[in-house]
Each structure stands twice: as structure tokens, then as C-alpha cells.
Amino acid sequence: MSIPKTIVALLTISSLHLLLHITASSNGPIKTIVVLVLENRSFDHMIGYMKKTINPSIDGLNGDECNPQSTQNPNSQSICVSDDAQYVESDPDHSFEAIKEQVFGSGEFPSMSGFVQQASSVSPNLSETVMKCFSPSSVPVYESLVSEFAVFDRWFSSIPGPTQPNRLFAYSATSHGATSHVKATLLKGVYYQSIPTTLFFRNMRRLRYVFKFSEFGWNFRADARKGRLPSLSVIEPRYFDVVGSPGNDDHPSHDVAEGQRLVKEVYEAMRAGPQWNQSLLVVTYDEHGGFFDHVSTPYKGVPSPDGIVGPAPEFFGFDRLGVRVPTIMASPWIKRGTVVRSPKGPTESSEFEHSSIPATVKKMFNLSSDYLTFRDRWAGTFESLFTELDSPRTDCPEVLPDVVPLRKTKAKEDAKLSQFQSELVHLAAFLNGDHYLTRFTDEVTKRMTVKDGHEYVGRAFSRFVQASKEATELGAHDSATVDMRPSLTSRRRVP
Numbered sequence: 001m002s003i004p005k006t007i008v009a010l011l012t013i014s015s016l017h018l019l020l021h022i023t024a025s026s027n028g029p030i031k032t033i034v035v036l037v038l039e040n041r042s043f044d045h046m047i048g049y050m051k052k053t054i055n056p057s058i059d060g061l062n063g064d065e066c067n068p069q070s071t072q073n074p075n076s077q078s079i080c081v082s083d084d085a086q087y088v089e090s091d092p093d094h095s096f097e098a099i100k101e102q103v104f105g106s107g108e109f110p111s112m113s114g115f116v117q118q119a120s121s122v123s124p125n126l127s128e129t130v131m132k133c134f135s136p137s138s139v140p141v142y143e144s145l146v147s148e149f150a151v152f153d154r155w156f157s158s159i160p161g162p163t164q165p166n167r168l169f170a171y172s173a174t175s176h177g178a179t180s181h182v183k184a185t186l187l188k189g190v191y192y193q194s195i196p197t198t199l200f201f202r203n204m205r206r207l208r209y210v211f212k213f214s215e216f217g218w219n220f221r222a223d224a225r226k227g228r229l230p231s232l233s234v235i236e237p238r239y240f241d242v243v244g245s246p247g248n249d250d251h252p253s254h255d256v257a258e259g260q261r262l263v264k265e266v267y268e269a270m271r272a273g274p275q276w277n278q279s280l281l282v283v284t285y286d287e288h289g290g291f292f293d294h295v296s297t298p299y300k301g302v303p304s305p306d307g308i309v310g311p312a313p314e315f316f317g318f319d320r321l322g323v324r325v326p327t328i329m330a331s332p333w334i335k336r337g338t339v340v341r342s343p344k345g346p347t348e349s350s351e352f353e354h355s356s357i358p359a360t361v362k363k364m365f366n367l368s369s370d371y372l373t374f375r376d377r378w379a380g381t382f383e384s385l386f387t388e389l390d391s392p393r394t395d396c397p398e399v400l401p402d403v404v405p406l407r408k409t410k411a412k413e414d415a416k417l418s419q420f421q422s423e424l425v426h427l428a429a430f431l432n433g434d435h436y437l438t439r440f441t442d443e444v445t446k447r448m449t450v451k452d453g454h455e456y457v458g459r460a461f462s463r464f465v466q467a468s469k470e471a472t473e474l475g476a477h478d479s480a481t482v483d484m485r486p487s488l489t490s491r492r493r494v495p
């Protein structure tokens with residue numbers, strides 16, 4: 001199983017620090033939070049140009065931000081930002097080493113000067129791609145949400161590295177209560193479309209939680225309409241791009257128009273429901289995906305979550321943040337056109353980053369649990385955003401703009417799996433027991449196409465749910481986790 005070590009570390013940490021007691025009632029006006037994490041786009045790439053068109057106080061782009069071809073040679077040609085991003089075919093590099101080069105160039109300070117140099121080392125024409133940003137009219141749903149609600153223009157991904165840990169930082173609020181003996185836990189819903197990545201948290205595989213996963217298409221709209229959205233829910237996008245069911249996680253090469261549609265659908269369902277007056281929608285991105293951003297990533301006074309150090313040769317201490325990502329919040333308790341910059345504490349160096357979500361949830365719901373790591377103890381919180389109005393706004397748009405596809409071609413479902421998609425296949429193999437087969441190695445995953453992967457994770461997850469259902473009917477304790485075997489028999493393991 002090739003889940004990076006950092007994830008394993010995070011999982012261990014978060015399961016160690018789970019809380020024992022929950023009072024699922026919120027202090028402020030917000031009682032229903034919906035979190036949607038999309039993939040791999042920087043702030044400037046998605047939102048930077050809204051400084052010009054929507055609000056000059058957004059820390060976005062002037063249009064003259066450039067990166068040299070070579071950070072060693074001051075006379076080398078530069079490539080500057082432009083507002084003509086469309087459909088992005090290739091996936092820029094965003095490994096740990098690549099991000100270091102993008103952020104630091106060849107110096108010691110995060111000058112954000114190495115994006116072009118790093119991209120051209122991968123492919124010559126990628127260097128323009130990473131500097132291209134969307135014109136606001138190409139992302140009309142964000143154009144509308146940024147005008148109407150709040151944009152955070154200093155929100156960073158938690159670590160300058162791959163997706164999974166970042167996503168888990170954002171979701172770790174969902175594991176609040178995962179070992180609790182109290183019935184009322186905060187999280188009652190994960191709305192998934194491919195396979196819930198929240199299952200990377202082992203605790204979330206317990207019988208008690210398995211039935212809280214529901215298929216987005218069937219359930220979200222209905223739950224919103226009936227006023228049945230839980231205190232905290234997570235919406236997981238579609239991570240696989242297949243014909244008839246396009247990827248909507250915004251990861252290149254997936255069309256951002258699909259992500260826009262997903263955000264629109266979620267917002268409109270919430271807006272139309274009886275819970276709207278107590279709701280908050282949070283949209284953010286796990287990481288920047290190799291795209292340019294001009295804001296220096298914080299590298300001083302950032303605590304390591306758990307003191308764990310990464311592998312040689314870097315020995316990364318997890319003590320600086322990743323690149324700035326788009327974060328938008330919508331709620332009738334947010335003033336029109338709000339721009340949120342830095343938090344006021346809890347420490348002088350605190351910033352908004354993905355751990356700000358669990359940290360704020362903890363405050364808003366008065367959770368008596370400990371913090372999950374040193375990071376959410378340090379991260380800025382945003383509960384004060386909802387205290388500025390005396391009553392919920394009545395002028396929030398009911399409908400967001402329609403979205404036109406930017407991609408003219410069909411989904412490339414015969415493509416090889418991306419690294420993240422392979423991780424999802426491994427997760428699925430873990431759920432359905434295939435990981436016990438020595439044959440089911442990285443090689444099987446390597447041969448899979450996106451379409452194969454999509455079908456495989458769908459099947460594996462439903463078998464796991466089915467087996468969990470049977471275990472429950474047989475009287476298994478709700479703290480048990482089904483441990484499937486490839487022979488289709490299921491056994492349960494009571495920890």
C-alpha cells in the first residue's frame with residue numbers, strides 16, 4: 001500500500017487526539033457547515049484577476065507579475081501572467097521538490113519566482129500554462145460568489161506537497177468524535193461521487209460511520225430540501241473523468257466548468273432549503289497544483305503538526321505552509337463583497353490554512369476535545385466572520401450563473417491513472433480485501449485506465465458497504481470495522 005508516510009503519521013495523530021465528548025450545538029448563528037475541497041489550482045490562477053474586475057482590495061494580480069525562464073540568470077526571458085486560461089491539458093508538476101523550486105527559485109526566500117523555470121524543466125510549453133489565469137468570466141460561479149460573499153486572499157495549503165495530507169488537514173474535523181461513545185457526533189454526512197477519501201481515516205471505516213456516506217447525486221439535494229443536512233458535511237467531488245460522468249474536482253486535465261457546476265449545484269440546493277439561514281458553504285482547494293501564485297508562502301513560525309520529520313534527503317520538518325489556494329465562503333451571515341486577509345491570532349504568526357477548518361469547527365460547536373495537532377491549535381479561525389450582521393441577509397442570489405464547458409473534447413477515459421487516482425485504487429483495494437493478494441500490486445494499478453479505476457473503486461466501495469451492512473445485521477458492534485478478504489467472505493475485526 002503506497003500511501004505516503006506523512007498520511008500514515010497524520011492518521012495516527014488524528015486518531016490519538018480524538019475527542020471524548022461532543023455537544024453538537026453551535027454557539028453562533030451557523031449550525032450547518034458544508035465543506036467542498038477541490039483539487040490543485042492556485043489562488044491567482046482562479047481568482048487573481050478578480051482584483052481588477054470585482055474588488056481592488058483583493059490581493060490578486062495587476063497583470064505585470066512575471067517569472068524568469070531561469071532564476072539564476074537575471075537577463076533570461078520572462079513569462080508573465082495572462083487572463084486567458086482555458087481548458088488545461090497537462091498537469092504541472094507539484095511534487096515536494098518541484099514546489100520548492102517554484103516557491104524559492106534558486107534563493108533562500110519564498111520569492112515565488114521559480115514556476116516558469118520548474119515548468120520548463122518538465123516540458124517547454126508547460127511554462128506558459130502555469131502562468132495562465134482564468135478571466136473572471138470563465139469562472140462565473142466564483143465571480144458571483146466572490147462578489148456576493150467572502151473570499152479569503154491569504155489562505156494556504158497546509159503543506160507544500162501532495163494532495164492527500166492537505167485534504168486530510170481540511171477534513172480532520174470530520175474525525176472529531178470518531179472514537180466517541182456519545183451517540184450524537186458532529187459529522188453525519190459525507191456526500192461522495194467516486195469513493196469517499198475520508199475513508200483514508202481508518203476510524204471512518206467503522207460500522208458506526210459507514211452508513212453516513214451517501215451518494216451525492218441521489219441525496220444531497222433531497223437532504224438540503226428537507227432540511228436534513230447535518231451539522232457538518234463534506235462533499236467529495238468526482239476524481240475520475242469518464243465519458244458521461246466527467247471529473248468535477250478541477251484537477252487538470254478536468255474541465256473547471258464541471259467544478260463550477262458542482263459548486264453551483266451545491267450552493268443552489270443549500271440556498272433553496274429551509275436551513276439556509278443557518279448555513280455556511282466553504283469551498284477550497286487542497287493545493288496549488290503547480291500554478292503560479294504571487295504571495296510568498298509563510299515559512300517562519302509555522303509549527304510542525306506533530307514533530308515528525310520527512311524522509312532524506314530533505315528531512316522536511318512540515319514547518320512551512322504550501323502555496324496560497326482559493327478559499328470562498330458563502331452564508332447569509334456574510335456581508336456582501338467581504339475580503340478576509342490574515343487572522344487575529346491565536347499567535348502572531350498564525351495564518352489561515354486547511355487546519356483553520358477543524359479549528360473553527362471546534363470553536364463554533366464548542367467541542368471540548370483536544371486539538372488534533374499543533375497545527376490546528378495555531379491556525380487562524382474565522383468564526384467572527386458571522387458576527388457582523390444582526391440577521392441573515394435576504395438578498396442572497398437564489399441562482400448562480402450558468403456555466404459553459406471550456407473543454408471541447410471528450411473525457412480521456414483511456415488515460416493512465418494519476419498518482420492520486422492510484423492512491424484511491426489502493427484505498428479501494430484495502431476496503432475490498434484485494435490488498436491481500438500479492439498479485440494486486442502497483443503493477444495492476446499501473447495497467448488500469450481511468451475508466452477501469454473508476455469502475456474498480458465504485459465496485460469495491462459498494463462491496464465494502466454491503467459487507468458492513470451484513471455485519472451489522474449479524475449483530476456486529478458499531479465500533480467494529482469490516483476486514484474483507486478477496487474470497488468475498490467478510491470478517492469483522494473488533495479492535
Ligand SMILES: *[C@@H]1O[C@H](CO)[C@@H](O)[C@H](O)[C@H]1NC(C)=O
Pocket residue numbers: 089090125129
Ligand atoms: C506541447 O507541445 C507538444 C509538442 O509541440 C504538443 O504536442 C502538445 O500538445 C503541447 N501541449 C500543450 C499543453 O500545449
Ligand SMILES: *[C@@H]1O[C@H](CO)[C@@H](O)[C@H](O)[C@H]1NC(C)=O
Pocket residue numbers: 273274275276277391392393394
Ligand atoms: C431567513 O431569514 C430571513 C430574515 O430574517 C427571513 O425573512 C426568511 O424567511 C428566513 N428564511 C427561512 C427559510 O427561514
Ligand SMILES: *[C@@H]1O[C@H](CO)[C@@H](O)[C@H](O)[C@H]1NC(C)=O
Pocket residue numbers: 023027366368
Ligand atoms: C461550552 O462548553 C463548556 C464546557 O465544555 C460549557 O461550560 C459552556 O457552557 C459551553 N458553551 C456553550 C455556548 O454551549
Ligand SMILES: *[C@@H]1O[C@H](CO)[C@@H](O)[C@H](O)[C@H]1NC(C)=O
Pocket residue numbers: 039040093094095161162163164239249251287289418419420421
Ligand atoms: C494534485 O497534486 C498532487 C501533488 O503532486 C498529486 O499527488 C495529486 O495526485 C494531484 N491530485 C489529483 C486529484 O490528481
